[in-house]
Amino acid sequence: MPVTMRDVALQAGVSIKTVSRVVNHQPEISDVTRQRVLAVIDSLGYRPNFLARALVTQRTQIIGLVVVTLDNPYFTDIARGVQAAGREHAYLIFLATSDEDPHEEQHSLESLVAYGADGLIVYATSYSDAYLAEFAERFRPLVLIHGLVEHPNISHVRPDFEGGARLAVDYLVGRGHRAIGMLANVESPPTRRWREHGYARSLRAHGLAVQPDWIERDLAKIDGGNAATRRLLARHPELTAIFAYNDMMAIGALKACRELGRRVPEDCAVVGFDDTLLATIVIPNLTTVRVDKRELGRQAFLRLLEKLHHPDVTYPPLVLPPELVIRESA
């Protein structure tokens, strides 16, 4: 039997509307009444029922956050940024994971809407762009992290992958490397191969030819990185450096090198991407491209908030500048 507004009103000898006024900090109320109501609220331990409120206001102050996996610290850091920003603005962040199951991802999105989430922040590789556009059209505003879907209700936030990749490859070239392989994510759609563009662009800028065969694709995880590195090095033992899609793949590369008897960085330099907490756990410590993950999450939230307040404005993608962190692996 939870305590309701009615209970408070009865006890305080005022109307429900008056209670509502003090709960919502509305000014048109005498101080005496306010104090009296406050006292009753306190003594009864009354808590407003958000569900009921949401039903009438059509706003829940809930933001849904859907990420593919919690396994990569990259995502948990982003989530933390979203949550911190959400807190500041009195929003609750509802974190859902799909565990890489596309079916589950879709289900999460729809559940979140059914529960009245005011908006969604999505990092999810498996959604089709068409589905996302339709979703944004029919339901709520969306902000996509790393995505790319043209729709007025969809905003975008991402690191400057291309710039980051150039930073990495420029550095490698500067260290004398000429045969630089790349580990790419098989799941990246052609429209979002930003890192590959950066890699190619940097190579060309230094007068080096781009060899498509030096790019090897696999899942963007440790095992994927390990397997891709083995294939790459078997085909092209002449490679002296590897630029990896993310830290996970870079760690896989480190493992592969270790198992293959190639010293890092002497025989094969490795550069990662993201600068997750794993980068300094691994030996050798990873040289990698740092992305401000919390800021990314924060900006995603802020973007969504803007859209919620100004539904008719369309915002250009926000692209955050990365930074090269030089450690031991290259």
Place this chain on the structure above:
Amino acid sequence: MPVTMRDVALQAGVSIKTVSRVVNHQPEISDVTRQRVLAVIDSLGYRPNFLARALVTQRTQIIGLVVVTLDNPYFTDIARGVQAAGREHAYLIFLATSDEDPHEEQHSLESLVAYGADGLIVYATSYSDAYLAEFAERFRPLVLIHGLVEHPNISHVRPDFEGGARLAVDYLVGRGHRAIGMLANVESPPTRRWREHGYARSLRAHGLAVQPDWIERDLAKIDGGNAATRRLLARHPELTAIFAYNDMMAIGALKACRELGRRVPEDCAVVGFDDTLLATIVIPNLTTVRVDKRELGRQAFLRLLEKLHHPDVTYPPLVLPPELVIRESA
């Protein structure tokens, strides 16, 4: 303008109640009517509003999960277990993190209740036991992971920490170690120092004296493990092995040894606890006590579900058996 039941009813030429019946798969309805309503639902793209439903049924099918941090993969694995079990039973898992801020933790718990979560699963060190008991009394059933609060509405789930610690120390003694230090969590309240009991018990079982000074406390993170190891080894250079509170601290110990020029395992063996994904990333790979984290999460959910269905039953704590995984560090 979302589509409501009323819209469907109007369009299908039936009452709202009839629509409700087909949406909720209630049997008392003719097949013809059902088909007609289904067709309208489909063409209108109707989705039930869970908020409205929850308001009347007083059940949301939402379970709140509160964890201290997402930084330790141990917690994300538990969360994954909870989520998987939740899915199977058509529950939505609302994951909240406090980022180690006690104030925020409390806020999460209360928000979750305000939004109508049917029950809560909590791993949170900073709640006082009294607060949790009062919370369970006034609001919803709770299951505590690693906790210990006697209250009929609170259930418990945890690995057998004491047994796991004995496994680790037995192994170390079996390998010839006699001077075995321990890294403990400063934040463990005296009632929950299960690993320390296991450590002491194993030592005594082998006729070895327990030296309180061989136990060093710090935060259960990498840096804490690093610092604690340095202090411990400075005071007791005679130690040849270290048993750590968790993998995070063990990784800190690895770092400390590396920086101190102590080879692992030759000069100092290290055993962790949890067997997170980090254990095989680190060099040397960590020998550690494996806990089935997903199962822990699953059981936490199942416990809660039981309680939701049978509020009057009180369940004994569930203690999951761990297992020693021998790798390179000991």
Place this chain on the structure above:
DNA sequence: CTGAAAGCGCTTACAG
């Protein structure tokens, strides 16, 4: 097998 009415706990114009 089908429907009209009340109510879940709030907020929102609208009066006074």
Place this chain on the structure above:
DNA sequence: CTGAAAGCGCTTACAG
């Protein structure tokens, strides 16, 4: 400054 009434979108007895 304060209150009575309607309504958010559903479900739940209760009739028929």
